[in-house]
Amino acid sequence: MAWDVAGTKRKILDAAAREFTQRGPDGTTMERIAKLAGVNKERVYNYFGGKHELFEIVLREKLAIIAEAIPVDSFTPEGIGEYAGKLFDYNYEHPDLVRLVLWEALSFPADVPEEQQRRDYYAGKTNSFGEAQTSGDLSAALPPEHLNFLLLALAGYWSVLPQVARMMTNDQSVAEVARRRASVVEAARRLAATP
Amino acid sequence: MAWDVAGTKRKILDAAAREFTQRGPDGTTMERIAKLAGVNKERVYNYFGGKHELFEIVLREKLAIIAEAIPVDSFTPEGIGEYAGKLFDYNYEHPDLVRLVLWEALSFPADVPEEQQRRDYYAGKTNSFGEAQTSGDLSAALPPEHLNFLLLALAGYWSVLPQVARMMTNDQSVAEVARRRASVVEAARRLAATP
DNA sequence: TTGATAACCAACGGCAACGTTGGATAATGA
DNA sequence: TCATTATCCAACGTTGCCGTTGGTTATCAA
Structure with missing residues (x-):
């Protein structure tokens, strides 16, 4: 054999x-x-x-897989909303990755593998947000790196603390997941919207 | 002795x-x-x-300590912003609690201690949000329980994934923490604002 | 003072996990 | 065919941890 x-x-x-x-x-x-x-x-x-x-x-x-990742198609509030929605979908469909990253964050807070690569990845997104703010497509009320981070928060927290989400919504149905997604999209739009 | x-x-x-x-x-x-x-x-x-x-x-x-917790003083967008800011402060000052809850979430996803009590606590907040929406003080664009949850997300994610926050902001100074707080407050206001 | 109770601790049994080793089996090339 | 190399595995030594036990010291009430 x-x-x-x-x-x-x-x-x-x-x-x-x-x-x-x-x-x-x-x-x-x-x-x-x-x-x-x-x-x-x-x-x-x-x-x-x-x-x-x-x-x-x-x-x-696993990180290499997500690095392919989720692009931002358009840097308007609508586009940001869709981006957050896709982040939410990804987290929902890959709870593994979230758990792995959390295990790592808790167990080995010091060493982040591929740190420079990830910095670059985030910096790329942040720069794009910054440009869209300069051109007036996005609100400049939040620093671009914070906007970037808070979008991850809106989309990711559901997978990080599923028990809390469950206790708060009293619901775990497919319909509820769709509602959560809609809320994430709406919230993201609001962070991005110009007055 | x-x-x-x-x-x-x-x-x-x-x-x-x-x-x-x-x-x-x-x-x-x-x-x-x-x-x-x-x-x-x-x-x-x-x-x-x-x-x-x-x-x-x-x-x-530890949970009993936080249950004393952080009240919402006023159910206007300004009040919600301050509430989110206080949540952020609490998380920042008590990284222990966040870590403990995460360990628990990862290690024992099934059993949540004091589940009913925590449900009630969340439900109280959610109801207050709902009333404020009905009376027109808060935007009704998000279901009250989702607004509740997303505020926790905005304030808490920084402590959940500090490495990511660090990589994204390239900064860990006290000034940066203050900036983060300001962004959380602004973001929370935007989720709550009526058009 | 003495007997009963409660706090304390050193040492132990048993087990499960890490990481290794020495040898068996398959593949390959001369 | 035979020597060499790489893959595979059963069994082992060692360590570290869980949870317990048998016995010792302190406290207190009768």
Whole structure:
């Protein structure tokens, strides 16, 4: 039977992603990852190093996916609303990523992988907002980097504290999710609107 | 030498709060808590039960403090802005609480301590918002429970993802914190404003 | 003073996790 | 065919943690 190194690595990464997402770095065991991947523990160490390295690799892979990410189509209040809506959708469809980032934020507050790259990514968006403010398409009431951040907040908080969202809305139906999205879009428009 | 049961309990609770805040439920060890409290491990088990119980007790105590909480003084856009500003201040001054709640959200998504009580607390605020909308003081563009939630998002996200805030603003100075606060206040006003 | 109760602690058993190792099995190239 | 290299895995040593226990010291009431 032929080797399938790439396949084995993939199975390990997928299992690791599931476990880390669910239980976090400390709650996850290498034994469990190996078992879920149908692989011997030693393979995990040999391919990916220790637990911390594996967590970082998993997180990086997921971050790379979102980096493709969500573009801002138009820098008008309407466009900003749609952007926030898409952020909301993305968070809703990928609760994994939110959880991973939170685990990382709590467990390893110091080191951010690919920090420079992410800074550049955010800076690009912020600059675009800034230009749209200068040209008068967007309100300049908020500094562009704060506008950028607060849009993430509006769209992301629902996935960060789902219990609070649940307690506050008394509802978890599909219709409620649609209402939440509409509220996020409306709120984003208001942050962007010129008087 | 006289017993000091209350004092011992307090020392344990304080040490536990520090450790859980820093390392989360899985990263914290009972041994370490006992050592930090200057107490034998057995005392911890005898007074507070197992690790999970202790975590819940610590979290409840902190939540009780915030339940005193932050009132909304006036239900006008200005009042809402000030409310959001105070929420921001509270989060900024008590990063412990945010971290504890996040650990809990990630580690035990199912069980929320004092759920009914917290529901009532949120419902009270939501109702007040609803009335202010009916009377025309606040915009009715957002359902009151969503307005409530989004205000928490604007004020809280900075403490939830401090690395992202740092990368996006390239600044951690006291002045930047004040700017962030101002942006939160302005954003909250905009969510509340009538046209 | 003495007996009962409650606070305290050192040491332990058991277990689960980390990371490793020594050897077996498959692939490859000469 | 045989030597070499890479993949794989069962079993192991070690560590660290959970939760408990057996016994000691302090307090207090009779």
